[in-house]
Amino acid sequence: MAVDKVIEIPVSLEVPIGPQHPALHEPVMLKVYAEGEEVVKVEVNTGYNHRGIEKLVEKNSFYRNIFIVSRVCGICNIVHSNAYVRAVEQVMGIEPPGRAKYLRVLAMELERIHSHMIINAIMAEVLGYDTLFMYIMRDREKVMKAKEILTGNRVLGDYLMVGGVRRDLSEVDRERIKDVLIKLEPEVRKYIRVFEEDETIGKRLRGVGVVKPKDVTLHGLVGPTARGSGVNIDARREGYDAYGEVPFNIIVRSDMDSWSRMMVRWHETIESINMCKYVLENLPSDGPAVPDETKLPRKFPVGEAFTRVEAPRGELTYYVMSDGRQNPWRVKIRTPSFNNIINSGFSYIGYTIADVPVILTSYDPCISCMERAIVTDLRRGEKKYVRFKDLNRGLK
Amino acid sequence: MEALSELVKKYALTTYSMKPNRLVIEIPRDRVKEVLKAIKEGCGDTGIYVSTIVGTDFPDKKQVRLDYYLVTHPDDNVYVLRTWLPREDPKVDSILDLFPGALSGECETYDLLGVVFEGNLFIRREFFVPTDVASKEVFPLRKDSGV
Numbered sequence: 001m002a003v004d005k006v007i008e009i010p011v012s013l014e015v016p017i018g019p020q021h022p023a024l025h026e027p028v029m030l031k032v033y034a035e036g037e038e039v040v041k042v043e044v045n046t047g048y049n050h051r052g053i054e055k056l057v058e059k060n061s062f063y064r065n066i067f068i069v070s071r072v073c074g075i076c077n078i079v080h081s082n083a084y085v086r087a088v089e090q091v092m093g094i095e096p097p098g099r100a101k102y103l104r105v106l107a108m109e110l111e112r113i114h115s116h117m118i119i120n121a122i123m124a125e126v127l128g129y130d131t132l133f134m135y136i137m138r139d140r141e142k143v144m145k146a147k148e149i150l151t152g153n154r155v156l157g158d159y160l161m162v163g164g165v166r167r168d169l170s171e172v173d174r175e176r177i178k179d180v181l182i183k184l185e186p187e188v189r190k191y192i193r194v195f196e197e198d199e200t201i202g203k204r205l206r207g208v209g210v211v212k213p214k215d216v217t218l219h220g221l222v223g224p225t226a227r228g229s230g231v232n233i234d235a236r237r238e239g240y241d242a243y244g245e246v247p248f249n250i251i252v253r254s255d256m257d258s259w260s261r262m263m264v265r266w267h268e269t270i271e272s273i274n275m276c277k278y279v280l281e282n283l284p285s286d287g288p289a290v291p292d293e294t295k296l297p298r299k300f301p302v303g304e305a306f307t308r309v310e311a312p313r314g315e316l317t318y319y320v321m322s323d324g325r326q327n328p329w330r331v332k333i334r335t336p337s338f339n340n341i342i343n344s345g346f347s348y349i350g351y352t353i354a355d356v357p358v359i360l361t362s363y364d365p366c367i368s369c370m371e372r373a374i375v376t377d378l379r380r381g382e383k384k385y386v387r388f389k390d391l392n393r394g395l396k
Numbered sequence: 397m398e399a400l401s402e403l404v405k406k407y408a409l410t411t412y413s414m415k416p417n418r419l420v421i422e423i424p425r426d427r428v429k430e431v432l433k434a435i436k437e438g439c440g441d442t443g444i445y446v447s448t449i450v451g452t453d454f455p456d457k458k459q460v461r462l463d464y465y466l467v468t469h470p471d472d473n474v475y476v477l478r479t480w481l482p483r484e485d486p487k488v489d490s491i492l493d494l495f496p497g498a499l500s501g502e503c504e505t506y507d508l509l510g511v512v513f514e515g516n517l518f519i520r521r522e523f524f525v526p527t528d529v530a531s532k533e534v535f536p537l538r539k540d541s542g543v
Contacts, residue, residue, distance in 0.1 A: 050524040054508075055536050055543060090415040217445040217469060220497025231442065237472050305415040306465060306474065308447075317448045317465065334448040334501075342500035 015353060017360075028341055030348075030356065037352040042345040057331045062088050062300055063162065065328065069318075070158055072333060075115050078107045078151075079311040080318075081160040084331070086240060087320035088162055090305035092297055097287030100164035101242040106177075106279040107150055107159050108241075108309075109272040113184075114143040115312030116224075116265040116272075119364045120191065123262055126361050127204050132194065139187045146180040149173050163291035169283065178280050181273050188273070192266045195259075205259035209359035211347050212256060219343040222336050223314020224268065225363055228261035230254035235310040248275050258362035300324060311336055313364045337364065400468060400475050403438040407431045418465075420476040425462075428479055429489040435466065436494050444468050446491070449501030451509040453483070455539050460486045460511060464498075481511065490516035510535035 017030040029045040053072055057065045069084040070077040082104055089096065096104075121136035144154040151157030152167060159165055169177075195201055211221065216231045226233045227250065234250045236243045251267040253260045304321040314336030323329040340363045348359055401411070401419055407430070409422040423431050435444060448465040464477040481488060490513035491498050502513040507523040507530075521530040529536055529543060536543040 047522055047524045047526070050526060052536060052543070214441045217442045218496055220445045220447065220495070220500075222445075222447075232470050233445075233467070233472070235472070303415065306418050306476070307416070308467075308474070315447065315467075319448070319450050319463070319465075321452065330450075330452045332448065332450040332452075338500050338504075339497060342503075343497050346496075 017356060030345075030360065032348065032353060032356055034353050037354070039348045039351055039353060039356065042348045042356075044342050044345050046342060054331055054333060058327060058329070061326045062322070062328060063296070065331065066160065066162070067158060069331075069333065070156060073335065074155055075118065076111055076311045076313065076316075077156050078104075078111050078159055079309045079316055080333070081158070082108060082241070083307045083309040083316055083318040084320065085160045085162055086309075087305040087307040087318045090307065091303040091320060091322050092162065092300060094163050094297075096164045096291070097289065098242065098284040099168075099286055100289040100291075102246075102279050102283050103150070103165045103169060103289055104160060105242045105246055106169075106276055107147070107157060107165070109275045109279070110143055110147045110150065110177075112272045112312045113269050113276075114140050114147070116269045117143065117188075119361065120195070120262055120265060123205075123358075123361050124201075126357050127201060129201075132191075136191060139184060142180050142184055146177045149176050149180075161291065161293070162296055164289050166290060168289045174280050174283070178277065181276055181280075185270065185273050188266065188269050192263075192270075195262060195266060202259065204358055205257065205262060205362070206255070207257050208351060208355050209258040209261075209347055209362055210256045211344075215346065219346065220339045221314075221344060222339055223311070223364075224261050224264040225314060225340050225344075227252045228264045228362075229256040233315065235308040235315045238308060240307070240309065242279070246275050246278050258358055261362040300326065313337055314340060340364070400435060400439065400444070400466070400473070403435055404431050404477070407434075414476060418474045418476050420463075420478050422478045422480075425479045425481055425488050428462075428464075428477070429491055429494070431477060432464070432491045432494050439468060442469060446495045446498045446501065447474070449498060449505050451505040451511050451537070453509060453538050455483065458483045460509060462486075462488060462505070462511060464491075486511045487514055488512070489514050492516050492518075508535060508537040510538065 015032040015034060017032055031043040031045060032039055033041040053068060057068055060068060066081050066085060070081045072080045117136055117140040121133045124132035124136060147157060148154045150169060151159040211229045213229050213231045216226045216229045222233055230252055232250055232252050248271055251264050251271060253264050300322045302322055302324045306319045309316050316336055317334045319332040320328055321330040344363055348356055404421050407423045407427055409424060411419060411421050414420050444466055446464060447467045450463040452461045454461060460481045460483050462479050462481060466475045466477065488511065490502060492502065499518060502516050503519050503523045505511045506513060506519040507521055507525050513519055525536060534541040534543060
């Protein structure tokens with residue numbers, strides 16, 4: 001009988017991780033090659049959820065696009081609309097009032113708090129601490145409530161508009177948000193203690209996924225990933241919106257490992273809580289935060305702008321170009337994960353397969369392994385991945 | 397660290413600013429790698445990173461514009477290196493060996509706009525673009541792609 005199929009269980013095992021997993025933020029696949037337990041090579045495969053948003057925004061008007069770009073990312077939707085709206089404002093020469101800028105900072109910092117909490121929760125889950133995951137998620141829900149009070153929605157706020165924000169903040173709501181933050185802070189400090197003192201968390205995270213400062217800049221890694229390696233990159237230093245007026249410390253740690261990245265996020269959470277409190281206590285009343293939509297310009301000048309915003313995951317950039325028509329000629333979106341995930345394949349090498357989900361989660365998506373074998377069809381010259389348990393049912 | 401604008405002064409065709417406060421330096425396409433090498437040597441390994449690569453199609457001009465957005469560290473200044481490529485033969489040297497972080501940007505710009513980065517062995521179709529579009533051999537961000 002002629003052999004037409006070969007089942008290959010390589011000595012250097014190829015372990016595809018992703019692209020679909022309940023805990024996976026972004027559908028990406030890591031092809032991990034391992035010798036024994038040690039990772040020797042990682043390839044990053046992308047393209048599982050490309051929605052063509054850059055093309056879509058070229059076909060819609062400047063104002064409509066605010067809602068489209070908000071949907072690039074569910075967790076950090078406000079930073080996306082912020083970067084886009086600020087770029088459009090730059091092109092149009094519009095300056096929002098101070099009150100709107102402060103409210104934008106409040107919305108973005110609330111987003112940072114819940115984003116950092118969710119990834120720390122996911123890290124707890126990856127490490128096997130499901131109860132800790134539940135506790136952190138319970139407290140994160142309070143932040144979602146604060147975001148709802150501010151924007152009207154838990155997740156997709158659609159809070160920003162050209163020249164300001166969509167909702168002003170009443171005195172009553174200001175106190176409600178402050179109350180949430182006051183109650184949240186001791187809880188966050190409790191989790192910081194857990195991450196600092198728990199032996200298992202330390203063993204799984206410390207010394208794992210070390211990224212040196214030189215590698216951070218050469219590979220273009222941004223956000224807490226960079227700051228966890230002692231590289232002080234933070235787009236907020238540009239002082240956009242009210243960041244030039246709201247005092248804050250940039251958290252930088254020099255441990256360079258996965259633990260360091262998670263601790264940067266925890267301490268940034270505290271920093272963001274303080275920033276939110278400052279905004280709530282010092283909210284200026286220099287002009288209407290909500291501009292009159294009917295008076296917004298309907299003609300757009302020719303021009304281009306490049307804006308950066310410090311999203312929870314790192315530097316997010318938008319390039320917007322207008323050729324004078326209703327729709328932008330070009331909008332380029334570069335998300336932090338685009339750099340942090342695709343360019344970080346080097347950082348897994350030398351660690352074990354069990355470390356891969358931990359390292360990946362420390363970059364702020366999440367992933368888990370699936371067991372598969374490679375089946376090569378000799379007649380067609382194709383390779384396909386089959387789960388071990390499916391091999392029992394025979395090959396088709 | 398010498399200011400980046402000084403480092404690339406001799407290569408610049410023209411300079412102007414982009415909002416807000418970004419210095420745009422236009423350079424010839426055959427000197428992209430040379431310029432980035434000079435920048436890297438001047439700024440050091442930890443003194444600069446490639447933030448974004450943006451390709452834009454201009455069918456009227458029969459050109460594709462390629463922008464490299466560089467951010468200096470620790471002062472956080474943004475510089476734009478801009479070059480123009482012929483639309484029919486958009487080729488430029490890859491800077492992957494100088495800045496491995498350009499991998500994502502180069503792969504994406506090839507897949508969406510068709511700019512070939514010579515020396516980058518990782519560029520391929522379907523990096524982002526779905527199979528049905530890639531199989532038509534069109535680049536979606538080209539204005540005449542029909543996508």
